[in-house]
Amino acid sequence: MVDYSRKGSVAILEVNNPPVNALSLAVRQGLAKGLSRAEHDSSVTCIVICGKGQTFPAGADIREFGNAQSTTEPNLTKVVRQIEGCSKPVISAIHGTALGGGLEISLGCHYRIGLQNCKVGFPEVHLGILPGALGTQILPRIIGLKAALDLITSGRHVSAKEAQKLGILDKVVTGDIVNEGIKFALSIQNNPFHDRCVSNMAVKGAENAEQMRRAAIAQVKRRFPGQISPVYCVKAVMLSLELPLDEGEKKERELFSYLQKSGQAKALQYGFLAQRMATKWQLPGGATSSNTKPKVVKTSAVIGAGTMGSGIAMCLLNAGIPVLLLEQNKQFLDKGIDSLKKLYFDSVRLGKMNQEQAKKCLSLLTPTLKYQDLRNVDVVIEAVFETMSIKKDVFAKLETVCKPAAILCSNTSSLDIDQIASATKRPNKVVGTHFFVPAYHMKLLENVRGKMTSPETIATVTNLGITIGKVPVLVGNCNGFCGNRMMFPYSAEALFMMEEGALPQEVDQVVEDFGIPIGPLKVADLSGIDIGWGIRKDQARNMGITMTTSARTINGKRYCPLGDMLCEKGHFGRKTGQGYYKYDRPGAKIPRNNPDFEDMVLQYCKERGIARRKIGPQEILERCLYSLINEGFKVLEEGIAGKPQDIDTVWLLGYGWPRYTGGPMFYATQVGLKRLYERVCHYHREFPTSPHWQPSALLRKVAEGNIPLEAWSQQTHSQL
Numbered sequence: 001m002v003d004y005s006r007k008g009s010v011a012i013l014e015v016n017n018p019p020v021n022a023l024s025l026a027v028r029q030g031l032a033k034g035l036s037r038a039e040h041d042s043s044v045t046c047i048v049i050c051g052k053g054q055t056f057p058a059g060a061d062i063r064e065f066g067n068a069q070s071t072t073e074p075n076l077t078k079v080v081r082q083i084e085g086c087s088k089p090v091i092s093a094i095h096g097t098a099l100g101g102g103l104e105i106s107l108g109c110h111y112r113i114g115l116q117n118c119k120v121g122f123p124e125v126h127l128g129i130l131p132g133a134l135g136t137q138i139l140p141r142i143i144g145l146k147a148a149l150d151l152i153t154s155g156r157h158v159s160a161k162e163a164q165k166l167g168i169l170d171k172v173v174t175g176d177i178v179n180e181g182i183k184f185a186l187s188i189q190n191n192p193f194h195d196r197c198v199s200n201m202a203v204k205g206a207e208n209a210e211q212m213r214r215a216a217i218a219q220v221k222r223r224f225p226g227q228i229s230p231v232y233c234v235k236a237v238m239l240s241l242e243l244p245l246d247e248g249e250k251k252e253r254e255l256f257s258y259l260q261k262s263g264q265a266k267a268l269q270y271g272f273l274a275q276r277m278a279t280k281w282q283l284p285g286g287a288t289s290s291n292t293k294p295k296v297v298k299t300s301a302v303i304g305a306g307t308m309g310s311g312i313a314m315c316l317l318n319a320g321i322p323v324l325l326l327e328q329n330k331q332f333l334d335k336g337i338d339s340l341k342k343l344y345f346d347s348v349r350l351g352k353m354n355q356e357q358a359k360k361c362l363s364l365l366t367p368t369l370k371y372q373d374l375r376n377v378d379v380v381i382e383a384v385f386e387t388m389s390i391k392k393d394v395f396a397k398l399e400t401v402c403k404p405a406a407i408l409c410s411n412t413s414s415l416d417i418d419q420i421a422s423a424t425k426r427p428n429k430v431v432g433t434h435f436f437v438p439a440y441h442m443k444l445l446e447n448v449r450g451k452m453t454s455p456e457t458i459a460t461v462t463n464l465g466i467t468i469g470k471v472p473v474l475v476g477n478c479n480g481f482c483g484n485r486m487m488f489p490y491s492a493e494a495l496f497m498m499e500e501g502a503l504p505q506e507v508d509q510v511v512e513d514f515g516i517p518i519g520p521l522k523v524a525d526l527s528g529i530d531i532g533w534g535i536r537k538d539q540a541r542n543m544g545i546t547m548t549t550s551a552r553t554i555n556g557k558r559y560c561p562l563g564d565m566l567c568e569k570g571h572f573g574r575k576t577g578q579g580y581y582k583y584d585r586p587g588a589k590i591p592r593n594n595p596d597f598e599d600m601v602l603q604y605c606k607e608r609g610i611a612r613r614k615i616g617p618q619e620i621l622e623r624c625l626y627s628l629i630n631e632g633f634k635v636l637e638e639g640i641a642g643k644p645q646d647i648d649t650v651w652l653l654g655y656g657w658p659r660y661t662g663g664p665m666f667y668a669t670q671v672g673l674k675r676l677y678e679r680v681c682h683y684h685r686e687f688p689t690s691p692h693w694q695p696s697a698l699l700r701k702v703a704e705g706n707i708p709l710e711a712w713s714q715q716t717h718s719q720l
Contacts, residue, residue: 002030003052004037009045010185011038012178020058021051023076023101025069027061031105032074035082035090045189047090048181049083049109055096056118057105062127065260065269076101076133077249080108084138089193093181094118094169099157104133106168107142110196113171113184114160120168121157127272128229128265128660132256136236137248138198143167144205145241149216153233154223199245206241213238226515227660229259229268263670267662271652274645274663279462281474281642287455294459295407297467301326301377303394305336305367308411309383311439314343315468317361318440324366324373333367340365343440371401379464381433383411386535391415392423399424407457409433414480414535417450427452431461434481435470436654444654445470450477473649476640483650485635486664489627489692494520495560496690497620498601501612504580505593510620515658520624521580522591524563525573529580533567552608558689562601571597622679629664630680633696636665636716643713669709677703 001024003014013034015021031049038044051057064070074082083090083105092098092106094114103120106112114120122131122139130136131152140148143166151158151166163169173180194200213234220230232255239251259265282288301324302313313323313336325340327333344358353361366373374380380402382394391410398408407429410420421430432448445465449458458474465472475482494507498521508519518526540547545554549561549568566572566579573579574587581591605612632647641647648663661667668676677699684693701707701715 001026002034004034006041006044007182008186009043009189010182011041011044011047012182013038013047013049014052014178015050015057016052017057018053020055020097021053021102022059022061022063023057023105024061024064025072027057028074028076028079031079032082035079035086039086039088044088046088046185047086048093048178048185049090049105050093050178050181051096056092056094056098057102058097059100059102059123060133062269062273076104077253080104080134080138081249083108084110084198086110089185089188089191089196091181091185091188093177093184094120095177097121097157099123100131100135101133103168104131104135104138107135107138107198110193111184111188112169113173113177113180114163114169115177115180116160116172116174118160118163119157120163121155122152123155123157125153125155125224125229125233126268126659128227128262128268129259130229130233130236130252130256132252132260134198134245134249134252136233136252137240137245140203140237140240141198141201142204145203145209145237146205146212148240149212149234149237152237153216153220153230203240209238209241226658228262228264232259264660267660267666267670270645270662270666271648271659274649274666275471275653277643277645278471278473278649279466281458281462283455283458285455287458289459289462292455292459294463295378295405295456297321297378297460297464299377299379300324301374301380302383303380303398304383305333305339306383307339308435308437308439310336310339310343311437311441312381312383312411312435313365314340314361314440315435315470317364319468320364321468322364322366324368324377326368326371326374328369330369333369337365337367371397374398375401376403377406379407379409379460381409381411383435386413386415386531387538388415388419391420395420395423395430399426405429407431407460409461411435412448414484416479417448417477418452421450421452428454429457431457432477432481433461433465442654443469443471444483444650445472446481446483446650446654447472447474448477448481449474471649471653473646474642475635475646475650476638478638478640482635482641482647483654485640486628486631486647486651487655489631489690490624491520491524492558492560492690492692493623493627495562496558496687497615497623498562499560499605499610500615502615502620503593503598503601506615507620507624510617511624513617514621514625515661517656525579525581525591528572528575529563530567530572533564536564553689556689557691558687562604565600565604566597623683625664625667626676626679626683627692629668629676630696630699631692632664632668633699633702636712637696637698639716644709665709665712673699673703673706 001017003016005012015027017027038047090109091111092109095118098106098120122135124131147166160172164172216234224230236252236255239248280289299322300316302309303326305325305327313325316323347353348355348358380398384390384394410432413434417432421427431453434446436442436444447461462472504521508521511519549565551559553559571578577583577586582594635641644665648665651657651663652659657663680695687693
């Protein structure tokens, strides 16, 4: 796992544990053995540690977290101390990434160089832990207290240029990293390095330490509300001021151990692994993500230059994929182009890219009003209004102009992909690609497979999603797919509880206290209450039903018309200045309690003889979340999602579910499957006309058998 070689007087320890050279037990043993060998070789004057292949050791081996191998000697701290205490100068030569444990190895070295495109950082905070191999103690000694607090609590990656400015890197180089490491080693081999041993350093920039601590605590509470690891990161870093390195090491280990055993760490690490699993899919016929070759996408088109269309176009342009942007008239097209230009202007202003990069991206954009111009593109993504007739009309036109091999994608958030595909003669090349707002920022891409969608098409949109920086999750075709289908009962229960006695701010507050950034009724105001109203009216027309605000059931199912009543008054939410909440003006962002809506609800209840009651926070939480989770089990049971990890990835990346609870399916295991099932059954008895409370058969099965999450997929017959 660690290749040992010597070039002249320089010993080279090259970590060889592909693909990312994770610091497994075997790697740690190899480093310890190599260091000892070099130290005892009189012909060696200095030592270079580097990585073979694509990267320096990118971090600890997450597969070892929580098992015996993570603490088997030598642990990572021992290796860092061995490096730091070596009698010969040790140089780390970084290429690729040095993250977490990889950076701790580097900081233990007496000198550090890096290729100009390398990155370093401590991402542990995102896994619910802290750097546990002296990182919190030695980084402040090398770069100072303020910068160390920032890097460790943010988890951000630092470029080579910034790393050199901070003092992490001594030199930024180009060319072959091993040769550069040897060259640098020879240049310093005769220099005294006592002062470069971190155990001989004091923390830098310790003036105003208490002020910095308070500022750091305030910042992490804003950035990571409800998460404990950032606070513990601050505590650990501050200990570097108070304690010598040996004692700081012990305290850091205590804090690390506490966090590692916490429920939040388990949830965050589960979420991390779930996201990595999301791109893996398998179909009943045997096609999988590993045995299906995607088509190469060299050109693309986006239909619709509105908010969503321009955002999708930006994703493609940023990845270097030329885009034809089509609109129905010049006014809409010009507006879309102006929107894209503003997005790139803002990206440059915020330092996300430079002027030349923005100019290059925009040069790949070709506006058009003609469908015929799309005849040679590889992929088309439709992003028009969410109406079936409009989408089918677009796809019928695409069928006539696009080359036979072109893949046709719909950005629908809920409509039937098979119906959309029926407008074409190539249903095997039609697929849903559900982006989330804002498309240029949100990581989730919900890919929706129709009955006829081919494995090659799935592989292609999966690969395209990765190329444009998304996390693609494959789901099946049903109303709302995975995420929005689970939203339906969640939103419905929020309305039903207002009908029974709760106020909008009471419902939203409970949900937000749980950790979801914005409650369901604020979400409705934000997205526009009229959007759902329009969809409900379309659905009613298709069923031959006339909707009225006096209806409390539709086809025997409970219904609440409060949202419809607001719409009839012209109160659509933020955009009109009034909805479930009141706003200072149309388009304003700050919601205020709405006495007019509260009066409307009271009058509504009085006219219908509804006795209102006090609804406590626990009931609000259970009815919003447990209904959603029960629907998640049905999504899994029906094979709409292939595995629970996919559902959790959808909710973590697309709907703001708090990462430190792992996602709705993981959270179910923390609530307790038996308790969850019992509460779902309770609400089913209480509200028999709400079909979403019908307990999932899969939930009953896993609750009765106490089946672990990893085995839930084996209890279903996936349609994917």
